Amino acid sequence: MTRILSYLEAVGEALAQELRRDPSVVVFGEDNIGGTGCDGTLGHAWGPTKGLHEEFPDRIFDTPITEAAFVGAAVGAAATGLRPVADLLFVDFAGVCFDQILNQAAKLRYMVGGKARVPLVLRAMWGSGMRRGAQHSQALYPIFAHIPGLKVVVPSTPADAKGLMTTAIRDDDPVIFFEHKMLYFSRGDVPPEPYEIPFGQARIARAGDDCTIVAIGRMVHEALSAADQLAADGVRCEVIDPRTVSPLDTDTIYASVRRTGHLVVVDEANPRCGVAGDIASSVASEAFDALRGPVRMVTSPHAPAPFNPTLEDAYPPSAADIVAAVRATRRRSVHPTMPEQERVS
Amino acid sequence: MTRILSYLEAVGEALAQELRRDPSVVVFGEDNIGGTGCDGTLGHAWGPTKGLHEEFPDRIFDTPITEAAFVGAAVGAAATGLRPVADLLFVDFAGVCFDQILNQAAKLRYMVGGKARVPLVLRAMWGSGMRRGAQHSQALYPIFAHIPGLKVVVPSTPADAKGLMTTAIRDDDPVIFFEHKMLYFSRGDVPPEPYEIPFGQARIARAGDDCTIVAIGRMVHEALSAADQLAADGVRCEVIDPRTVSPLDTDTIYASVRRTGHLVVVDEANPRCGVAGDIASSVASEAFDALRGPVRMVTSPHAPAPFNPTLEDAYPPSAADIVAAVRATRRRSVHPTMPEQERVS
């Protein structure tokens, strides 16, 4: 039995179920219970933590605007027996606590020779589309994927959001959990019981043999509508959602490209040193012989996000951009298929 | 007439000459003049700023350990008529002031619709090899190259260090200037007069037709010794030093790969979402038809830097790793050369 839940409700359900299951789970962030300390009642909890305070009054709390302190506190608490889920609100605010992520959370275990574990989850709202301007619309997951020691999760559906959050809370390493602000109210089937979705296992969102499209987060939906349009012309695309960009399920991607011979990566992040180039370069290195056309990367431009809605709508990749990229790489199918023994095994 | 200078002296000479030339240039950072406020004499200026205080007592000064404040102050000063050169010491400390780089310096001009300029230089020591451990040995330039609005400079020789610093100070955009700690005492010819080296123009460190090796910073020297070894076997490698990773001179790289048919990128940074994958994916997209073997990326591993010298020496790419990568990609030359009209123009 499954119910239709929103992405936001799905994240909240995972938090509630893990709080019930494991007393070491604690949740905190600005306004996570909404207005602690004001006269009278609590005010304005919102988002996935809404309502948790009523059931877990002692295990979810608000913080002052002190990200460096409370993200660092999450690291220290994780290393001493808790499983904190800290809320950054917008991922853009990682800027004010980046040392605690880059130099403390990510490196502690390695620096102490494996004597520590840092089982924390850092929740972060990301992505463009909400008319929030350049400081509230970034993707940034490529920056976190670059950092050894972190795990980076980017769910695209309510069911994945719940299962991946459950896995993230139970995981013994620091996890940055990316929630796309424009997916919060997207809805889908979500099983009611707790369940884990393993990290590093991609989801084949749509099967096809003509071109592999790897898409991240909200872009999975753009890729699917692009695939629909292309199917009308008889081009059958395979759409792969990696679900986690660190670890990354390269096996599923390579296997698909070996069937299709073509790769398009769709990444809402900025283009330089992003996940699109990361995946495309891995394929060009490890599945090169299977490529029958150039890899194509479809990303947001090398520019901050604009405020104006018309400009912002033109900022992230669109289904039309993806269709064009698939056509472009297939048009340039110039390589003979390799004989079997030449295939990379 | 040129003299032999160290990389460190070359950076210092650029600072001194620009301070002389332009009264709006100011320099600050921790210990930049060394111990301001102590009883008696100043203590311990070191590095490229050593000695500047004597000539420019009012234009170089120390800061308390307040990176968020003084890097942000550099942004505010740059937007109001100065050309600050701020010193981060180790690039790893970008963690404690990342918001001011990511959300303020990089985005200010765009957010205000072009009404502001932010001509600042942020100096940062980077790289492994000095036995400093995980928090003092990072590369991190891929993180900065990912951010639209920043320019990222990674000089590999004393002459480039001076010319690129001169350009950085005169440039009207925020520049992150990466100084490899293990190159500080490397020496080379440096012209005495002030000169600029334009951003986005790669240097061909060695010409060759058999394989293109793109290498960054200290890796340029590893690539050159790898090229020497390969030349002994008759493999003539072209070694390209991009000098700046943002902007990146892709034209020079594409042109080279179109001649050689092979690409190896050597990047001391960690592998995920790094410059190696960035360059390799661009080539696999824009010069795909020219590739006669898989692209190869040689990087540090997906791990923090270890303290132990034996382990640390095994951490960054070595000439031997590069030789192996070149051999590997050439061994797998499986594609016919494309007929002329198929070439990407």
Next chain:
Amino acid sequence: MANDTAGLDRDQLIAGYRTMRTIREFEERVHEEFAGGGIPGAVHLYAGQEAVAAGVCAALADNDYIASTHRGHGHGIAKGCDLAGMMREIYGKAGGLCGGKGGSMHIADFDRGMLGANGVAAGGVPLACGAALSAKLRGTGQVAVAFVGDGGANQGAFAESLTLAAVWRLPVVFVVEDNGFAQSTGTRFHLGGRQVAPRAEAVGISSAVVDGYDFVAVHDATAEAVHRARTGGGPTLVECVAHRFFGHMEGWDRQGYRSPGEVDRLRAEHDCLVLLAKQLTADGSVSTSDLAEIDLAVRARVDEAVADARAAAEPDLDELLTDVYVSY
């Protein structure tokens, strides 16, 4: 207050009233326009706090600098930013102060010394220190003001800026606006009910705490701070207490965190405009009809600005990729 700084004359008081009324009218109107769906994005209204922006900026010269916050409309208006340019920016239209690329959270006007609203709590405070450093080194005698909220005052960047300003003896004034809340979290929690001023004193920065509803009090405290800054005396912190009339962000909260009737009482008993009107009309030098005239004129200007913004064109699509760099 030092005598050389106090004593606003009649015209200055009237100008202050006009500024405050303009902000109030502007914000009440943006509130309606947002509700009507005409305005996109995140809008944080300043209504209720007008005396702070107006009082502070009345003590500044045209070429002085201010670094603002996410709640920046009042600061911009008080510093003299063009009303239509601001409204267009809030609508995201061509001809907006940032060409529509910044919006409410990034309104800036460098020609007016307005270095920008900021989407990051306390993010603009170090920028103000930099502007002060620039003024000091260029020897211009300019002063920079850093606005920060009670919540933003808990940011490390704010604490570091206090230290840097003290050590470098910068001509900067930190204006803390305690409006009772950070989003929906009350100062009783996040400041432990305390003031921010002692944090400045702790690093050797003198401070004043004033009634943020009182234009004259805010002006006088700021004027003294500005005088100190201009004469090489270094930084000062001025803490102003004045609660906001609206929620944290338009369309976001229903202010459940406020006690019942709190906002009505606020509007009834702590309206900075009513207070200043009383002060102005007390000695009969200004009549209520004089003020009513101002109110009408202000309304007309705001009407114009809204009409202009609604009618304004969308930015050209090419704008998406311009202004990332001066050159690249």
Next chain:
Amino acid sequence: MANDTAGLDRDQLIAGYRTMRTIREFEERVHEEFAGGGIPGAVHLYAGQEAVAAGVCAALADNDYIASTHRGHGHGIAKGCDLAGMMREIYGKAGGLCGGKGGSMHIADFDRGMLGANGVAAGGVPLACGAALSAKLRGTGQVAVAFVGDGGANQGAFAESLTLAAVWRLPVVFVVEDNGFAQSTGTRFHLGGRQVAPRAEAVGISSAVVDGYDFVAVHDATAEAVHRARTGGGPTLVECVAHRFFGHMEGWDRQGYRSPGEVDRLRAEHDCLVLLAKQLTADGSVSTSDLAEIDLAVRARVDEAVADARAAAEPDLDELLTDVYVSY
């Protein structure tokens, strides 16, 4: 000082002396070994400040936590880290507390509640707040100590941690070690000659400033703070003034920023070991020969640790890629 916390008995004082002597011997020896080329990397010596680490940790239980700094040898020794394991780590050898992967700047021993030295100024302070949160929520009664230097106290992360600890009423003690310098920059400049304690008071945290050369004074102030933390009274800041004997970092500076003869005077007039020895022998309960015996025993242990570290093997090359994740 509250009576229930003061009054160290003879054995505790002797234990304190042994700890301080061990740190001194350890650091003097590391200084020589580094000069001899045996030790790689960045080493910051604690000599001169021994009474702080020893006094603080004498007031802690075994399962209490400390978060240390880049100058962490003294903290580790005082918290009971294995001497040989520390020395091996400083040499970067197999069997070091971090398997040779951390070095001097990252020595940690979670079994002893030592959460790690830290290469980032004030980087460990939020971690201590987290350990305190953990203790509070798990109801264990443990306390966490955050060590920070005078220079690190200017970091935003430290200021934010004070606020967070106050708001969350955490069982944490902030120990500020004012040793006069941040690298070569003096407190006269970067603290404006001020103390850090008022910054804690400003957010409602009570504080004490003590002579960092006086083991008993440091212990008593810490004991009171620990008592407050254990009994739900929340955080305290203890500021200890004690200058270092060596330069900022081995092989880095010639201490040109110090006035001539400053270090000699320091060693002659402000040696915490001499002071404690005086206190111990004053009433005759302990003889100088008793202390000489301790000194000999300590030297022997340090000799052993050095010999052991020199002889120890290099870590296995596979270690390069282990411990990045628990699972990946």
